Amino acid sequence: MSDIGKIRIRVPSNVKAGDVVRVRCLVIHPMEIIQRDAQGKIIDRNYNYITRVTATYLGKPVVTFDLTQSVSENPAFSFALKATAPGPVKVSFVDTHGGKYEGTADIAFA
Amino acid sequence: MRRLPSLRWAALALLAAGCALTARESPPLASSAWTSRAIPEARGEVKVTPDGKRTAVRYKGWTTRDFGAFRTYAYDDARLEPAVQKAVMPASVVGDPTRGRALFLDRQKGPCTGCHLVPGDDVWPAGSVGPDLSTLGDRKLPDAYLYQQLFDPRVTFPVTVMPPWGAQGTFKPEELVHLVAYLQTLRGPAPPEKDTDRNPFTRSKPVGYGDNLDPTNNPAVVRAEEAQALWSARGPKGKACADCHAGGPKTAMRGVATRYPRVVAEHGRVMSLEDFLAVHAEATTGRALPSESGENLDLTLLVKMASDGLPVAVDTTSPAARAAIERGKASFYRRVGERNHACADCHTPDRGANKFLGGRFLGDVTAGLTRHFPTWRTSQNDVWDMRKRFQWCMTPLGANMQAADAVEYAELELFLTTFDVGKPITAPGIRH
Numbered sequence: 001m002s003d004i005g006k007i008r009i010r011v012p013s014n015v016k017a018g019d020v021v022r023v024r025c026l027v028i029h030p031m032e033i034i035q036r037d038a039q040g041k042i043i044d045r046n047y048n049y050i051t052r053v054t055a056t057y058l059g060k061p062v063v064t065f066d067l068t069q070s071v072s073e074n075p076a077f078s079f080a081l082k083a084t085a086p087g088p089v090k091v092s093f094v095d096t097h098g099g100k101y102e103g104t105a106d107i108a109f110a
Numbered sequence: 111m112r113r114l115p116s117l118r119w120a121a122l123a124l125l126a127a128g129c130a131l132t133a134r135e136s137p138p139l140a141s142s143a144w145t146s147r148a149i150p151e152a153r154g155e156v157k158v159t160p161d162g163k164r165t166a167v168r169y170k171g172w173t174t175r176d177f178g179a180f181r182t183y184a185y186d187d188a189r190l191e192p193a194v195q196k197a198v199m200p201a202s203v204v205g206d207p208t209r210g211r212a213l214f215l216d217r218q219k220g221p222c223t224g225c226h227l228v229p230g231d232d233v234w235p236a237g238s239v240g241p242d243l244s245t246l247g248d249r250k251l252p253d254a255y256l257y258q259q260l261f262d263p264r265v266t267f268p269v270t271v272m273p274p275w276g277a278q279g280t281f282k283p284e285e286l287v288h289l290v291a292y293l294q295t296l297r298g299p300a301p302p303e304k305d306t307d308r309n310p311f312t313r314s315k316p317v318g319y320g321d322n323l324d325p326t327n328n329p330a331v332v333r334a335e336e337a338q339a340l341w342s343a344r345g346p347k348g349k350a351c352a353d354c355h356a357g358g359p360k361t362a363m364r365g366v367a368t369r370y371p372r373v374v375a376e377h378g379r380v381m382s383l384e385d386f387l388a389v390h391a392e393a394t395t396g397r398a399l400p401s402e403s404g405e406n407l408d409l410t411l412l413v414k415m416a417s418d419g420l421p422v423a424v425d426t427t428s429p430a431a432r433a434a435i436e437r438g439k440a441s442f443y444r445r446v447g448e449r450n451h452a453c454a455d456c457h458t459p460d461r462g463a464n465k466f467l468g469g470r471f472l473g474d475v476t477a478g479l480t481r482h483f484p485t486w487r488t489s490q491n492d493v494w495d496m497r498k499r500f501q502w503c504m505t506p507l508g509a510n511m512q513a514a515d516a517v518e519y520a521e522l523e524l525f526l527t528t529f530d531v532g533k534p535i536t537a538p539g540i541r542h
Contacts, residue, residue: 003336
């Protein structure tokens with residue numbers, strides 16, 4: 001997992017002003033699963049998983065995801081936004097070990 | 111009489127030509143005389159403990175049941191199909207429809223619902239490979255006829271998809287009597303459907319899983335990107351793939367995957383990319399790449415993706431390839447395992463293809479089933495190559511699997527790939 005924190009963001013290529021577009025983003029992350037012992041008690045350890053994903057478009061927040069546990073290795077998130085002007089979509093991921101990963105994709109009008 | 115000598119010469123010339131051919135292009139092995147280079151769980155081995163208990167070595171989470179009593183795909187397995195058996199319904203047992211219904215749905219047995227639709231909201235998911243039995247009782251068929259159909263339908267229909275359940279011992283005679291009793295209770299009209307997806311004849315067909323090259327959609331693409339490092343990683347002999355194949359995998363390997371599986375004269379057998387890499391990488395770089403290992407799959411992904419969009423162009427005309435394709439075709443129609451099924455039963459359009467086996471939509475061999483492998487399986491959360499898919503097919507067949515790099519599988523894969531010729535490679539695929 002040398003690529004931890006590597007981010008890919010996909011936005012549609014032919015966007016017109018006013019379109020609702022779906023943005024998909026994926027981050028390379030191990031997303032450790034919380035383990036339990038034989039008695040069902042959580043094994044006390046600082047598990048590394050992403051707890052917060054925030055996305056901004058043209059500097060304004062679009063969506064925030066709060067995670068309370070691991071969802072999947074290399075998780076993908078998708079959300080929709082209304083493309084009002086060409087500009088960047090920024091997505092940032094924060095994990096429980098203090099890692100902060102950021103990626104940007106540009107929405108360009110066709 | 112004067113023409114005889116010239117004929118003799120012609121025969122001699124033909125013989126010589128034949129010899130030249132064998133010398134240049136040795137025919138593929140027609141037996142299993144290949145030492146497997148697969149990881150231990152992919153070799154299809156069976157362990158016998160001192161007390162005589164036999165357990166099959168398979169992948170983690172797969173059944174360890176030994177199907178040694180049943181016919182396999184091995185070329186040296188000379189066993190014949192089980193003989194057709196006439197059966198008489200035991201008169202001493204009184205059929206119980208309730209028990210019959212439980213047996214009909216029992217996932218440890220058939221389940222019969224995998225192929226046949228019957229009424230009931232708990233029948234999920236029902237398949238459509240066999241006829242809809244919702245109103246079978248209305249036909250007033252004799253009990254003895256139904257019993258024979260369940261015990262061994264080949265008495266009435268010599269080439270049926272239906273397994274000989276009684277003859278192979280999956281159901282005991284008294285269980286079949288209960289099943290007959292249940293089937294006779296199925297009277298029409300069938301109750302209205304609450305959910306159209308319950309009925310496989312009205313269920314919507316799967317439409318695909320989106321862009322297979324989008325890393326946010328297909329995790330296999332992410333895996334392939336991580337595998338790039340393997341291309342230039344040096345093996346124990348101090349060599350890497352990149353040292354001989356210049357320009358990176360995308361350039362150096364462009365079009366290579368379109369020619370596989372092919373007859374590799376040097377090894378005297380048909381080899382898929384995975385088979386060839388297992389031998390070639392070890393010989394050149396010293397890095398062991400056993401079949402079904404993660405690294406073998408990684409490199410296969412890299413090489414196959416370099417041919418994305420190019421049409422499959424396997425050799426189907428050379429004598430060696432034609433002979434191998436014929437053997438692969440024979441395997442495709444060979445009946446194996448506890449169920450006495452052939453690949454063709456599920457995957458040809460005149461039998462099960464494009465129908466539902468339980469909730470699973472069966473692929474159609476004529477549409478080409480190989481060019482998207484290795485593929486991400488959403489149901490398994492993993493990337494599988496063609497061979498692991500073959501081995502997975504062995505469990506519902508009730509047959510012990512061959513080694514992942516077995517000649518039998520290679521020639522079967524070549525036969526399947528002939529249906530892909532001219533169609534573009536779309537690796538890595540994404541499927542259920």
